[in-house]
Amino acid sequence: MMRPELIFHHGKVFTADAAASRAEAIVVAGGMIVAVGHDLDVKSLAGPGTRMVDLGGGMLLPGIVDVHNHHLRGGQADLYELKLLPTMSFDAVLEAVRARCATTKPGEWVFGGIWGSQLVEMIGRASSLAELDAVSGAHPVMLRDDSQHNRWVNSRALELIGIDAGTPDPQDGQILRDVETGAATGLLLERASGLAEQAVERSIPDLAERNKASCRRAVEILNGFGVTAFQDATTTLPFLEALAALDRANELNGWCVASLPAQRTLSGADLVGDALIVRRETYRTRHVRPDFIKLFMDGVPTTRTAAMLTPYRATRLQGCCFCGDPLISIPDLVRWIAKAEKHRMRVKVHCTGDAAVRDTLDAIDVVRSFNGSGNGVGATHQIAHAGFVAPADIPRFRALDVAADLSPIIWYPGPIQEAIRAAIPEDRADCYWPLRDFHAAGALMAAGSDWPVVANPDPWLGIEGMITRRNPRSGYEGALWPEQALDLETVLRIYTVNAAQAMGLSDLTGSIEAGKSADFILVDRDLFATAPERLSQTKVLSTWFEGRQVHEAG
Structure with missing residues (x-):
């Protein structure tokens, strides 16, 4: 064993390992965790130069792994953009625009x-x-x-x-x-x-420098919420360039899995598909892993662009039987999944409607029929925003080795759910995010923030919401399908080791075990002694990435 550099002791350590073990102390050397155990055993490993960190009975757990965000957009929003809240009225939005225009150079x-x-x-x-x-x-x-x-x-x-x-x-x-x-x-x-x-x-003359600044700021924000690994959900070439440049300058304090778009994106990127995929190794670094292809099967239910198995509410323009349309045919999706596996990559497929989910599972089923699951890539593909899923399709996630990429911060009662109810009949609209059914079926669930769709990537809002099925913020009453609630330990695993597995990083991070990167966080409370409705108040006191402290609460 390497000479211990740091020993964290006198703590409550949630390891998220396969045995669901608990510990009191960990040893760090060379950016790695080299031992985990009880205080007496671990403290005896200290040498002359070992720094001892007394946790004071505090709770240590693995760094949060965010399986779905748009980090650079989040950093850009924080540094440069007009900030609105989704709860704002139409008139309030207009007033915010008026105020921003008054302080912006003419014509910008x-x-x-x-x-x-x-x-x-x-x-x-x-x-x-x-x-x-x-x-x-x-x-x-x-x-x-x-x-x-x-x-x-x-x-x-x-x-x-x-x-x-x-x-x-x-x-x-x-x-x-x-x-x-x-x-x-x-x-x-x-x-x-x-x-x-x-x-x-x-209109932005210094776009490359702005992208690097946005990326740097985004990772600072993520570290502040305890995130030490994340998957960027739509990684265009400029985003890849910014990530690789930061990592080569030793400024990227987190593992990043990139998802290269196969189609024209919502940001209008020109370089997509094969032309982007062929360049991916140019931007691979120690911490940047361009290992996924991103595909969009549909849009979103709020604008009736999600592909559903049952009709939306009737409108004058769309009639009584409109279900939305998929963006990719099953044969084309089969070709993309097969291509991904040929390149030893995985796919992350955006699906907000249950018809899109079914089509994607059907396509993966076809590829599994001739490739099998042991194709050398780990083979776990992801369905992103797996919120509306037909009951018959839930067991197929485990059978086909597909991870459910969940967005718990955006689904509980709030503006988006109200808009979904306006588009979809209420009895169907409220059968949303079948988490307990996924868990009972043995599906791999991973959680993401989808930041900046949400104001910030605070995982504790999602952790509480998965357990209570209520909105942690005031102003929205009621629970969304409360029968689908999960317990705390299951949810913490969804936010750590499960997400790392879904991203292909489980050999590196996601749990506190000897041989893994020293990525962990200290929080301000014992989560298991905290009332579920107060979990969203959790604060991260410090975040450690590869044995370096990258965040300390002010």
């Missing part, structure tokens, strides 16, 4: 978010565009919604983007238009959002 873009899905019908009106124009003057404006799939822009932005009454809808996207005049109303759905994002990026 004002962009940010997020506005709540409950505003989507109002924002889609021509009269709302006129109100946005009135408060923004000569400034082009772009505002993202709480799903990050849609954008609201003003008339100056439409002009700069090049959208007029004759502009055709992009593939898999829609430019919402006034029914009478045909003019764009300023609401851009799905892939049309990329037109706005590209226009904003063209």
